[in-house]
Amino acid sequence: MSVGAVHAEPGNLRLRPLRPSDEREAQRAHAELAPEGFAFLLDWDPEQAWSGYVEMLAQLRHGRAVPADRVPATFLVAQVDDDLVGRVSIRHQLNEYLAEVGGHIGYGVRPDHRRRGYATEMLRQALVIARAEGVERVLVTCDVDNAASAGVLTRLNGTFEDVRLDRDGTRKRRYWFD
DSSP: OOGGGGGOOGGGOEEEOOOGGGHHHHHHHHHHHGGGTOOSSTTOOTTSOHHHHHHHHHHHHTTOSOOTTOOOEEEEEEEETTEEEEEEEEESSOOHHIIIIIOSEEEEEOGGGOSSSHHHHHHHHHHHHHHHTTOSSEEEEEETTOHHHHHHHHHTTOEEEEEEEOTTSOEEEEEEEO
16 A cells, blocks of 8 residues: 555545556555455456456446446446555446346455545445436345445435345345435
8 A cells, every 4th residue: 555545535535447557566465365355356367468358347347248247337446546456347237147146336445545535435436337327226235234335325315125135145235216
C-alpha cells in the first residue's frame, strides 16, 4: 500500500478494467481476501497466463465466449492513487442463481482499505455502469452477517426485499435499486 492511500478520499476512486501490469497486485489482493472466502479474481486459474485471464474478462464484458453457467459481466478494479483497493463485478443480466442470491453486482474491498467509504463509492459507480448496460432494476445481495455491506446498500437507498438461502447455507439479504 502506498503512503498516499492512507489519506485518500473516496472521490479519488475510479473503476477500470484489469491491465497486464496489474498482475502482481491483483494476485496479492486475491490472496488477502481468500481467507474470508471472497474471490478477488473471479474464475482465475493460477496456471493460466495473466494475459489470457485479462482477455477472458474482456470477452465476458462483450458477451463473447460466455460459459453456460455464467452471464455477460464487467469486471473492474477500484483504484485510488496507485493502489488497487477493491473490485466489482457487474452482471449484465441474471441467471437463476444470480436472481436468487447472487445479484447484478458483487464487490469487495481489500482489508487494509476498509472503512474509508470505498465500498460506497464503488457501488455508486457500479450502479451507473449497470444502468448503462441496460439493467433498469439492479439487485445487490450481501451475507446476513455483513453489517458493513448492508450499511452500504442502505446508504445508497437500496430497498431491502428479503433474505434467501444460498446453496452453501449462507443467508443473503437482497436489496433492489430502481
